[in-house]
Amino acid sequence: MLCTSRLPHRTDSPRCAWGAPLAGRGHETRARASTCASRAAPPHAARASPPRRAAAAGGPFAPLPLPPPPPPSSHHPYPLIPPVQSLMSKLLKKAAGKLEDYAASRASSGSGGGAASSSAPPPSTPLDVLPSRRDILLHRQQRGVNLGSLFALEPWLTPSLFEGVASADSEMDLLRALPAAEARERLERHWRGFLDAGDWKWMREHGINTVRLPLLYVHFCASQAPQLLRHTEYAPYVDVYAGAWAHVERVLAQAAQHDIGVLVDLHGAPGAQNADGHSGLSGAKVQLWDGHAAAQNQTRTVEILVALASSLAPHEHVVGLELLNEPRNGATLQAFYERAAGAIRGAGVHMPLYLADGWDAPHYAQLVARREDFCVLDTHVYRCFTKDDHSHSASSHARSMRPGGASHGMLSHWSTAAQRSLVVGEWSAALNPASLHNCGDAKEAQREYAHAQLALFEETCAGAYFWTLKKEGGADPGWCLYTAIEQGILPSSLHPLASASAPSAEVLLRARHAAHEAHRTYWAAHGAGDGAHEAFAEGFAQATKDAAAFWQCDRSTVGFTQQWRRTRTQAYEKAKRSSNEWEYAHGFAQGIGAFKDALK
Structure with missing residues (x-):
């Protein structure tokens, strides 16, 4: 089962004195292992059981039609569609549109696409140009970590900040x-010294190429858009947060200096989008x-x-x-997502929206698949909170993650x-x-x-972000990346191919x-004749060139493979009028896979 929230800190966990260094300060590696708080046994009854993910299957809105099944494996990747003949090209394109996942992602939809004028992506990179640095940053496999409790505070991660605050559950309690x-x-002091x-x-x-940066709306609005802070819960504290955005921008600059991408996450919205303390409010x-x-x-x-996206847009990383x-x-x-995405696109901002x-x-x-613009689905995976989680051994959870397992x-x-x-x-x-009991x-x-x-x-997946980089207290390999x-x-290294060499x-x-x-052999056997199929060869060649460009950029691999294939296919269609x-697209998909296989 998937958990819907992180629970608060243990009341018996070690607490650092105010101002003590967090686990993982950049100077003393060995010290980090002993300064991440133990959270192997979170307080399971500390708050009401959150809504179960499985229960959402019968949600309050009509389900969207299911997409077509996944295409055959890369060893036999050709859907059975009518022969490639000029007199049947219209029928071919219609069938291919149903079977090709890239075409499905291009189709507009009233349920998810928003206004065409606002959701259409910007012009794609021309075929004769290798992917730009920006292309690579947006489309590469994200091997990441969360910077939890840097800005959106959680008392169990940084308890020293909450010294003297009774029953703290959120940042608001501190204020x-x-x-x-x-x-x-x-x-x-915390913002200056956390990293x-x-x-x-x-x-x-250690293979991290992207960080996820949780923020509350006040961190941005206090100095950048104070008018948007009016009549919100954090409005009385505008002066407290007057310098917050300067610290956010310093983090963005530091990430760029180290060629690390940043996924900015609105962790807390006005009124709170969930009832948990990490939304910025207690008992929300x-x-x-x-x-x-x-x-x-x-x-x-x-x-x-919209204001935040516009402010972030100039930041390449x-x-x-x-x-x-x-x-x-x-x-x-869903309506909120469509409204927000439409407004951001309408403002001329085309960065990926998660x-x-x-x-x-x-x-x-x-919904993500039906949008024309670059949108990404974010899911959270924990196996330590529910009774069902507790009833399975660590080995059982591991088997579930492997091919043939339920989670897989x-x-x-x-x-x-x-x-x-x-x-x-x-x-x-x-x-x-309980999952580690009797494990030997x-x-x-x-x-x-x-x-x-x-x-x-x-x-x-196209990426994953460990929760979290560091936390106060004793060693905790479950929640602290340094210790893990x-x-x-x-x-x-979280990059499994870090030691690989580029294929010749x-x-x-x-x-x-x-x-x-x-x-060619496949299509000859299915009535298409022995044509040259040069489009396939062109796609394959372009993909390997692109993959090589990604690799030369910090050994990156293409993560958003179908999004990048769609971008290249659109450029091909525009250039070739074919x-x-x-x-x-078939050739491109196989070329991306062939390059990655050759790295192993």
Whole structure:
């Protein structure tokens, strides 16, 4: 089962004195292992059980039609469609449009596409131009980590910030408990000291190429759009956050200096999009969706997202904006997504938009697939919170992540439905003690589980972000990336191909000839004659050139494979004016796969 929230810190967890260094400060690697708080046994009864993800299958809105089944494997990737003949080209294109997932992603839809004028993507990179640095940053496989409690605070991660605050559950509790000047001083000191150059260097050295940056709306609005802060819960604290955005921009600059992308995540919206403390409010009434102020809060949130997206757009290393974190699902969420996305596109901002799945991934995967613009589905994967989680051993959880397992099948299905525009925005190596009971070697069992997750996410998703980089207290390989790597729960690099070498031109040429011959043979056997099928060969060749350009950029691999294939296929169609763009797309898909296979 998938969990819908992170629970608060243990009341018995070690707490650092105010101002003590967090685990993972960039100077002393060995010290980090002993300064991440243990959270192997989260307080399961600390708050009411969250809505179950499975329950969302019968949501309050009519389900979108299911997409076509996944195409055959790369070893036999040709759908059985009518022969390629000039007199049947119209029928061919219609059939290919149903069977080719790239074509499905181009089709407009009243349920998800928004206004065509606002959702259409910007001009694609011409065929004769290699992918730009920006292309690579947006489309590469994201091997990431969350910068949890840097800006959107969570007391269990940084308890020293909340010293003297009784029963703290959210950032708002800190503000209400302290004089404004003291609150500002604490926050400013925290923002300045949470990350240093050593942290960024460590992330690079361990295969991290992207970070997810959770923010509350006040961090942006206080100085950049104070008019949008009026009549919100954080309006009285505008002076406390006057310097917040300067610290956010410093983080963006540091990430760019180390060639690390940033996914900015609106973790807390006006009124709160969920009832958890990490939305920025304690005991939230979820007034983004409920109550007399809901409509006003939704309008204000859309305005904030447009302003935030416009501010982030010039930053080359900002790879996307997540519209909401873990929003409560309901009849309003999809309409909100469409409204916000349409407003952002209408403002001329075309960065990728990330949509949290609202604990109904099958539904929102189809919404993502039907949009014409670059949208991505975000799902969160935890296996430590529910009674069902506790009833399974670590080995059982690991088996579920492997081919043939339930979690593997589920994530594979969602990825196919979303046309691989899917990331796991949060995951961890944490397990309930019950799952480690009678395991023999508990550390090895946890390692097996963590490695199985990594392999699954690399196979099925365009990215994954561990929760979280660092936290205060004792060693915790379940939730602290520093400790997880240092203790061997996770590999030393999150990039599984970090030690691979680029394939030679000869290897790629042989692969292209073999794939082209197989393609020709297949269509000859299915009534298409022995044509040249040059579009297939062109697609394959372009894909390997592009993949090589990605690899030369920090050993990146193409993660959003179908989104990038769609971009290249659109450019091919525009340049060639050909009805064989489906063949080009086939060749392109196989070329991307062939390059990655040759890296192994």
